[in-house]
Amino acid sequence: MAAARGAGLSAAALLALLALLALTAGRGGGGEGQRGSPHPLPPGLREELRQRRRDLRRLAGGGGEEGEAAAGGLGCGDLRLVTGVSVLGWGFTKVVSRAALAGGGAVALKSVHGAGREVRQCVQRYGAPAGCRRLAAYKLLKEVTLLRRLQHPGIVQLRGQCYDNSGDAEIRVTAILELGSPLEMIQLLQTPWEERFKICLSLVKLLFYLAHSPLGSIVLLDFQPRQFVMVDGNLKVTDIDDVSTEELSCKEDKDCTLDFPTKSFPLKCSAVGKCEGINEKKNLFNAYRYFFTYLLPHSAPPALRPFLSDILNATGDLRYGINETLKAFEKVLHLYKSGLYLQKRPLLLEDYISLKGFRMVEREDYKCWPSYSHLGCLLSVHGAEEAAAICNSQMQCQSFIITQQRTWTGRPLASFQSSLTDLIPDTSAVVYIKRLASSEERLQRQ
Template identity: 35%
Template sequence: MAFRRRHKRTLDNVWYIAGSCTLFFLVGNLVMFQSYHGFVENSDKRKQKPNDIEDTYNSDHSVFVRELSNELLGASIGNSENSQYFVFEGRMRKLMGNTRDSTHPGIRLTVPHLALGPDGLPSVADNLLDCDHIDNITDQKYIASGWTKAVFKGMYKGRPVAIKTVDAGGQDIKSCMEKMVSFEECYQRASHKIIKEILVLQALPHENVIKVIGFCVPKQRYNGDSNTAVVMVTELGETIDLIKLLQMSWEDRLRISYDVTRLLRFLSSSPLGSISMNDFRRQQFVLVSGQLKLSDVDDVGFGEPSCADDTNCIVHFSSANFTKRMACIEGKCMGYNEQRNLFNAGRHFTTFLLPHGAPVLLRPHIDQLVEAYEQLTMDSVQLVSRLGKVVDMYTRGWYLNRSSPHEQKLEFTVHKESDLPGQFDYRCRFSMSGGGCTLSVFDSLEAESICNLDPDCKGFVMTNQKTWTGRKIVHLKNGMAKPSRNKETDLFVKPP
């Protein structure tokens, strides 16, 4: 089957309305537009009788989706105007009604055109891949498993994607069956976690949340056939670990710290209300083209904890022997989720990523940020603002503190449109590449300064490539030879 096309709406920068709209249309797709189709192998499609439509409304998946939708809508209604809530609810009822009256076999509807975004993938606001499109994903390869999910990678129209489904041999199902529960029931419970992720991820529109590209939710329980597997397709990200983070350049680590802080600012007042990351781990994140994105929302919680007074709003961080009390306002511990998220983000990311290798003149600012994460002296709004200033100072080269004219005089010999491709590359600290000394600089003067401080450096190649802050990329060289012509680069040679 194919899913109904989603039409993008301009909503004057109101996050909760956009999130609510996405959530309602998503629920409509999941409840009403379910299909019987697989994702790993193409198989013959079964023909359904028109009266099979009613069976869909009674399926286990549909019941779960309805219950979860009520939970999510209950979390979001407090952040939206009632008039908007009922407008969307009315539209959803009309959509469901139209689906019931469809003359197509079963509940199969078609999307006449699949619009692709600038990255070559479907725009979530417009269209999602359905079961048929997922069948067209090629070069599928297993890459990893977690507690519940097995993850594959594949190619769709020349672009890499991630395919996530229940790991039938995973720990989630094994631990469930140890409680004398049948395999079928355990699989069903695990598949509901993926359905929850499909809903939640799309209800959180943010650049630091992984993009859902498509999904397939069969109306039947899993019976061992790939046609009955619940599948979610997302952007393909790169996993991160401590060693990989520490090997990154300081600029890349600054980006990760900035990304996670902006994400937590969003989660503190998302379209679904305040969200708590109950199991905050680096494994819940991936890197997509260098950008940090939340990819695992299995254990998120919605809404602040309930309370009778301030004594109910004390959070203790055992790893640091640190306690903080929040205010109980109208029966809720206001800011509780945000503070927990910030503390854990500092422990897993910012407090060890930012200080290591920071420019000298930026270190006082970095120290203030690290203290704010460790002692929770700032909220997410303040932290985003402070980190944004650090990013701006780094981008503008403020940390170079140039004052005398001598510091702004070129000393190296410049060979325009010249290069030394694949020659005289050597390893250096904080390189952006594994096979050479590749760094980002504010300008050629900074590159000269770095090269002068390195006894192995004999010159560098300045490229026209830029990093996420707009800084230029250079390749340091430990030798010289006759250069080759390259319109995209200039060669700078250190004086003897």
């Protein structure tokens, strides 16, 4: 049947279908407990397996090449050569390990967590360990299929997969992913506002993509920070087996209440019998309660705060959809990048002497929060004027330079120092010295 539809199927979808066939064919004691197996599967489990298979087949077979990752990538051969395998984390269904590839570079390997809650609960219920592991394997296969079909910077990249049915009992599914690091909310709270804003913006862009995805509007059913990882400072969702592309069916408006522990939202039932925008709204409110409330407001530039509270209010009561939310975020980004948020101040730079052609030797100095460096006080600024305002507000600050380093928004980092010694020539740099500081030092030297 796959061959008959071959023209419409990508190589990647075909691979997933083949894995599915291998799973359902039930090698040596596998199968769904029919065909004379010594331990027939309980009907409930058989039904669950059937449902997952249907779900998977629909996802795997539904698309052409368009938007999918190129076939190829890493496979079972590469897995046999990896070294330094160590567990990174686990959830209810899967366990994830870090591994070094033979050719250099590291990846994350996802497989079924045999001792995880999902398999354990299933075994308790049905007493069929092999069938339960297969149920979990379907989930991972669903994730692989989705990762292949959904391409976005906010979704962890699938680098390959391995369906290994060479063992005698069951097939092993391994997803090979780009390596990230688990999200540490506490750590994030200590990073500069600009970095926290970037994470929220990436999330908004991801939700925008999910709302308009090639598979329809996708809801993340288990939306929690632990389903995300950071890759090179970018937020990416990694756990996408628990998603739905279906919007809730309804007969009348009262079938469409979106419930959260602290709030409920009545939604409309559309003419086609679907709760309008329920998937998009569920994602957005989860983004609000798990990310925006923690990451957006705290230590934001004062002039941006009214815009940020608007975003918080409008997403917190779902007045905004994802399109408006993205627009509002982009407006804040624009204000921030262009320096329009800066309040009009007197020209503080006049209190500083600029020494062109010099910079300071890098060495340990006083710390400030939230510094981009552990060694001293390194902050993102719009320009020398804003740096002067910061230096004025810090007792220890005597001088600063605007470095060549840029943050993700393109703003320069300024390095603030407590002394004037150790100047070295650098044609591209300028040192700004507090006038007061320079005269005080002169006085001290006399």
